[in-house]
Amino acid sequence: xxxxxxxxxxxxxxxxxxxxxxxxxxxxxxxxxxxxxxxxxxxxxxxxxxxxxxxxxxxxxxxxxxxxxxxxxxxxxxxxxxxxxxxxxxxxxxxxxxxxxxxxxxxxxxxxxxxxx
Amino acid sequence: xxxxxxxxxxxxxxxxxxxxxxxxxxxxxxxxxxxxxxxxxxxxxxxxxxxxxxxxxxxxxxxxxxxxxxxxxxxxxxxxxxxxxxxxxxxxxxxxxxxxxxxxxxxxxxx
Numbered sequence: 001x002x003x004x005x006x007x008x009x010x011x012x013x014x015x016x017x018x019x020x021x022x023x024x025x026x027x028x029x030x031x032x033x034x035x036x037x038x039x040x041x042x043x044x045x046x047x048x049x050x051x052x053x054x055x056x057x058x059x060x061x062x063x064x065x066x067x068x069x070x071x072x073x074x075x076x077x078x079x080x081x082x083x084x085x086x087x088x089x090x091x092x093x094x095x096x097x098x099x100x101x102x103x104x105x106x107x108x109x110x111x112x113x114x115x116x117x
Numbered sequence: 118x119x120x121x122x123x124x125x126x127x128x129x130x131x132x133x134x135x136x137x138x139x140x141x142x143x144x145x146x147x148x149x150x151x152x153x154x155x156x157x158x159x160x161x162x163x164x165x166x167x168x169x170x171x172x173x174x175x176x177x178x179x180x181x182x183x184x185x186x187x188x189x190x191x192x193x194x195x196x197x198x199x200x201x202x203x204x205x206x207x208x209x210x211x212x213x214x215x216x217x218x219x220x221x222x223x224x225x226x227x228x
Contacts, residue, residue, distance in 0.1 A: 004160075034215060043204075044161065044218040093160045097214065106216060108153075108160035 002028045002098045006109035013084055014117055020080045021112045023094030029074035030096035034106065035067070038091040050077045084116045121205045126223040135192040137222050139205030142186040147210045150181060152190045154201040155221070161204065164190065168210075195226045 003026040013019050023033055031052045036044040048069055049057045056069035068080040077096075081088055091113050095106040122140040129135040141150060149168055153161040165172055165179045167188070172179045178191040192199055204221040208214060 006160075032214070036218075043220050044155075046215055046217065049215055091158075095161075095216070104210075104214065105151075105163055105166065106214075107163055111158070111160045113158075 002026075002096070002105075002107040004094065004096050004107045004109040006092075006094055006112050008112060009110060010113040010115075012115045012117065015085050016083055018080055018082045019084055019114060020078055021092055021094075021114075023077045023079070023096065023109050025075045025096040025098070025107075028096070028098045028100055030077075030098065031074060032097040032099075033071060033077040034095045034097070035069060035077075035079050036093045036095070038093060038111075044093060047079075081114065084114070086116045089114055089116045121207055121219055123203070123205055123219065123222045125220065126225070128225050128227055129192075129195050131197060131226050131228050132194055135195040135199065135224060135226070137190040137192075137203050137205075137224065138187065139190070140187045141205070141207050144185050144207050146185075148207045149210060150179070150185075150188050151206045151208055151216065152177070152179065153204045153206065153216075154199075154224075155204070156198075156201045161218075162201075164203075195224075197226050197228065200224060200226045 005024045007022045033050040035047045038044045047062045050069045050071040052071045058064045071077040093111040095108045097106050151166040152164040155161045167179045181188045202221040202223050
């Protein structure tokens with residue numbers, strides 16, 4: 001299957017700082033990427049849809065000014081958590097849509113665990 | 118988007134076939150059935166998907182009922198590494214194509 005990477009795999013930061021997470025599709029081009037958040041013992045929750053070259057579409061209740069998404073190329077999307085607070089501590093997972101092989105399947109990255117102190 | 122219903126948890130003996138059911142009674146004709154699994158602290162892994170025909174790949178088989186209101190994911194020879202949360206998701210063929218995750222089924226493979 002297609003490979004999606006995330007960097008970093010984990011990060012610890014102080015309250016008030018900003019953290020950038022990268023999501024890359026390694027062996028395919030992705031015009032659309034998605035960002036999810038997962039709290040302990042809960043399911044994945046979609047935060048936003050990221051389209052290459054255009055603004056992201058955020059789900060209801062997700063603050064676009066707090067979670068900045070940039071999808072500047074067909075293989076890279078970034079999520080920046082601005083002014084992070086302890087309640088932003090979570091497991092952030094991206095996925096990339098592979099529309100080039102005819103299946104239009106989404107493949108997920110390994111996730112980034114964010115801990116805000 | 119159509120919703121799915123899955124059992125909260127299931128157990129299966131190692132080496133046996135694991136059959137995971139999913140109800141999607143409100144599915145429409147232009148929606149796929151997708152299966153993913155998530156092993157603890159990892160990102161979800163794509164398993165298989167189908168529209169109306171049964172599908173098989175190296176990981177699993179997907180059996181979709183004729184009325185498409187339910188499906189079963191079959192892991193033919195479960196191993197301990199198959200212990201994970203399995204998600205059945207219905208997704209439109211066209212449009213936003215975002216995946217909406219429910220609570221899934223926690224499958225435990227026992228030695």
